[in-house]
Amino acid sequence: MNKLLAYYHDVLRIRLIEEAIATRYSDQQMRCPTHLSIGQEAAAVGVSRSLRVTDNVYSSHRAHAHYLAKGGSLKALIAELYGKQDGCTGGRGGSMHLTDLDAGFIASTAIVGNSIPLAVGNALHQQVQRLDHITVTYFGDGATEEGSFYEAANFAALKQLPVLFVCENNRFSVYSPMTVRQPSGRSIVELSRAIGLRAEEVDGNDVEAVHKASETLVDKVRKGEGPALLECHTYRHREHCGPNFDDQLGYRAPEEVEQWMQRDPVTQLHNKLVSAGVDESRLVLLKQQIEDEIYEAFAFAKASSTPNPDYNDRYLYA
Amino acid sequence: MNKLLAYYHDVLRIRLIEEAIATRYSDQQMRCPTHLSIGQEAAAVGVSRSLRVTDNVYSSHRAHAHYLAKGGSLKALIAELYGKQDGCTGGRGGSMHLTDLDAGFIASTAIVGNSIPLAVGNALHQQVQRLDHITVTYFGDGATEEGSFYEAANFAALKQLPVLFVCENNRFSVYSPMTVRQPSGRSIVELSRAIGLRAEEVDGNDVEAVHKASETLVDKVRKGEGPALLECHTYRHREHCGPNFDDQLGYRAPEEVEQWMQRDPVTQLHNKLVSAGVDESRLVLLKQQIEDEIYEAFAFAKASSTPNPDYNDRYLYA
Amino acid sequence: MTGTYMPESPNNTTFREQLNLAQHAAMEADKSMLSFGLGISDPKAIFGTTANLAESFGSHRVFDMPTSENAMTGIGIGAAIAGSRVLMTHQRMDFFLLAMDQLVNNAAKWHYMFNGQMKVPLTIRLIVGRGWGQGPTHAQNLQSWFAHVPGLKVVVPSKTDAVASQLYSAIMDDNPVIFIEHRWLHEQQCGSTSVLPLQSPHESVRVHRQGADCTIVANSFMVLEALIAADFLQHRGINVEVVETVSLEQSEWQKIYDSVEKTGRLLVCDSAHGHFSVASEVVSSVTEQCFKALTEAPRRLCLPPYPEPTSYYLTKPFYRNANDIVAAVAEMMGVKVAGGIELDVSTPHDVPGNWFKGPF
Amino acid sequence: MTGTYMPESPNNTTFREQLNLAQHAAMEADKSMLSFGLGISDPKAIFGTTANLAESFGSHRVFDMPTSENAMTGIGIGAAIAGSRVLMTHQRMDFFLLAMDQLVNNAAKWHYMFNGQMKVPLTIRLIVGRGWGQGPTHAQNLQSWFAHVPGLKVVVPSKTDAVASQLYSAIMDDNPVIFIEHRWLHEQQCGSTSVLPLQSPHESVRVHRQGADCTIVANSFMVLEALIAADFLQHRGINVEVVETVSLEQSEWQKIYDSVEKTGRLLVCDSAHGHFSVASEVVSSVTEQCFKALTEAPRRLCLPPYPEPTSYYLTKPFYRNANDIVAAVAEMMGVKVAGGIELDVSTPHDVPGNWFKGPF
């Protein structure tokens, strides 16, 4: 029950943050391409609950959930979206280049598939230095089409590196369905096994299932039993990039959308808690607390000073 | 028996050509990096016997056998090695960039893995134009480590293109054994299946087995049943690049070398023919004919005029 | 032509529509032509530029692709060698960095290294991003890389009247052509000039405006800034010549040399970083060809040597605009020019116009 | 130091030995350092330059790799970000084209786009081939590409006395450094100069020879040709200044400008194609900085704008040599120089010396 509540808190928190961003995006003050995680929160929460602060995470363009679930600063995220001084990169990277080193969230990058080798390199460092830490690399189904995924996975398997690949398969790359990108019958899990990864798949909207599956894999990865991959089947609710719903464009079957909406991780957890007899008022309170935190974060971001372009040439070289 | 003799002729011919190149290489008149096919002839011969002239072939840096087996001009090959006007690219490409369009041998390239997508593109053209032709792409075990192989195979499977991937697995990439490049337990065939190719493996030194396996696959590929891969297990006898034996360097176990030498395709065929009662004198005659052809080709190459560097800027643009 | 944007009056047409029209015409004219790219047939159709192509010509000729830029480029090259005419499109040039091996080691060299026996009729559209937080990896213009590689042609459009014929002739060219489109040009109206016929002969250099005082060489979005600056300067009695390098091929730049012979002054406005760049080549070619005619040291106005930061507040000084051009010309002429161009303050500096609402 | 080539007299040492020595010293000095590349620990050890490294420091720190240039570069970057110091080696620059995304979108921008919070201590050795039929795809030098990208440092060694300290300081640099080695330099003896200590401060520009008549700017193998030409010219009464651009960073080129201020003449000898190149940047930077001092139009001596053909007979005119430099200087000076340098006719034009027997 406490566990369920904790899951609920984490998943709902990301959801509410993303929704707050979506609501305010049309104010045109968050001026950068922004890929929301709405609908896909459970994967990030489930995986992160298997990790330690000292473990490291890399992610892709759709990184908010991974960053937040790993403990990345909410204030620094929002300030970053506003392009402010207190943003996690001082406004240089925007939504697609997040970092919070204290939380072990190393970085996200904007080029599909290109942070996967970085994560494997991070794991190489961990192995050579005999650290007890592991690395997680999040990416989408589209990223598995990049040679960088394949080459990096091969090397991770060759060297038995402490890295967990997490593929959030949301069925789409922008508007493109699987059918135009991967052969019918493709299984990312079987492919990964053939490359040499221990691989499992899981209902990515079921936070408990994700947590359990990732815990088992993380344990083996940490013990030096080699790299693993977890495929989380999930769905994004809104447009690929930006704050809106876009199902009026007709690129996804309404029944498919409907079906996935019913499997929404927030609703699922909410229902479970209610069935388990948790008092609604407790959930309302929890939500209120999160909303307060979000309110503060936005206030912080708006109050944060604007970065000074006179220093634009700083940090070109270390 | 006639079939055996035909195999023997083709395999021996490539062997003798390559040996002739090796013998003359130290004269320093073939001034280009040259990767000999000695030991690996059976794969090229077996596969080529399943193809039509109108089928197309792409290959890699180690292309002599593929070019010759597909019907590429011997004279143009030798003249090319000598950097002469009558070379198949007039001296521009050298050993690593062969072509004979009349024979359907489109091209070989020098960058590991980078002709694989070209071959898949060739097959795309064949499919869109509804041609009855197929494409073969030859490459080594090392090339399967390149993302270009993976990405190209994925697309071929997605579109069900008429392309046969032929991987000559000779256990080495230059001096590097599998152990430093691919995880233990890797099966190229299983990997290819997981990508979506119909895949088989075969004793690459047994020309009959290669022929049979490739015939089955080529048939399916031509019928539009999708792309396939044939892995031929084989071994190179000499150094990676250049004319010499190099086992004194100790990078391969002497027992391994010994074992593979016993499986030499030429010896195997020779023994089979002798066991089948073919008269030795017939084999001697056949060898003599090949040697005459080779002698002529070298004479042709040496007599060929030198290309004129004044025209170096021709054909930069079509 | 089927399914093409056909503006009622050609002057009403936009850059985007012209790009679309050229593709429809090419697909129609050459039945062997294939066209592919990420999202090419999705609802947004690459900012509308590929609208209706798949519908008109079928998904065997116009198709979306896996996120596999490297192999897909090789596949385009292989199909082109085999006899297809191929067009590929990338939403950002930055993504195309994955495909440099195929481009440089295969496409650029194929015709040459096989001694003219094969050719590669391949055009690659690369879109350059800017503003609205595109940031370090969605706003690069590496045009000088392509221009440095023998065997590639590089075409950089800027004006709506010519862009359709430029794309059409790139597609119909039997060589690999890199076609570099600036995202901010897509909604540019044609204005009062009339659209060039699709089959117009390709002009490597376009002289947009005559003037005896200073030669401004620009391409891509900087042509628009240069024309604004030229207008302003004319009212102050300074007549600049605005010369556009449509092709990045210095052997075709005679018109630039002619211009500098006349003006004695050169200002190069590059839409990329200035060091080891297209601007460097313009300056050095002009210096070699017109040394005696030059009365002043040539100048470059380019992007500063650091990546585009993401934040609205940080991009403000990143791009050069018409006022910077005015100031540079004034300095070179040794005169003071009073006032500045009144920039449209209703449009934030990081968007091309109020039609742009993000996010991409 | 363990297992290093240690020549009896430093003057007897070669470029290759110095490269090896620098790597041994760096591995020794920084225990976090990793080194990998195709064939790095094989019997040929990258032309001997990586000999004994794996034996001395273990296969967990020095290792061969899969033929996966793109991901392996990313892995090097990721390890460097995590705290390893990383050296990668590629037998040919041409192979590294596969890794441009990782290099440009990640390595070059990382420190910048994460606002200085992380750094990438990564050095990438790229070897440039030439002759013996290296041909179109084994002889490219794309140095200007790297120089154009903000955030990368580019170091191009040419002389045995300095190469160890140059590689050592590249490795110890906390930024990504591209280290471009010409294959023909590997057996170069140190000669009479003494080897610089490993920790010598890095010199971006080296003035090898003083002279008042003309400035020759060169790098890589062209420095050797320039020095031969300078010798010859001196005996004909023409004193050229030979200036080497070790770093491709025009903000560090003051010594070049100083030289041209003195000589008034500039000849740039680039070891790559001349168009949109390093030579273009040298010419334009010098023109901007020293316009008044220039008495003649600057010149470039570079590779012609087509790929290196493979055939012995076709490469003859491809590379510029000391005689070409002499001719260019004579023309710029408006003088006739009698005779030519007697080239060593015992060595064919397509090999660096008779020690080279092919095939790679």
Ligand SMILES: Cc1ncc(C[n+]2csc(CCOP(=O)(O)OP(=O)(O)O)c2C)c(N)n1
């Ligand atoms: C190399 C590259 N190609 C294309 C893009 C444009 N792009 C950005 S996100 C994206 C979709 C990737 O799909 P997936 O990996 O499944 O992630 P998702 O967006 O579904 O989370 C694409 C194609 C890019 N950023 N980088």
Ligand SMILES: Cc1ncc(C[n+]2csc(CCOP(=O)(O)OP(=O)(O)O)c2C)c(N)n1
């Ligand atoms: C991209 C690239 N990396 C490295 C090389 C150097 N190289 C040439 S051949 C070769 C070995 C490739 O091994 P494999 O594919 O197994 O072919 P084999 O030589 O065994 O026939 C290598 C690494 C290259 N040419 N291209």
Ligand SMILES: [Mg+2]
């Ligand atoms: Mg997806």
Ligand SMILES: [Mg+2]
């Ligand atoms: Mg091999």
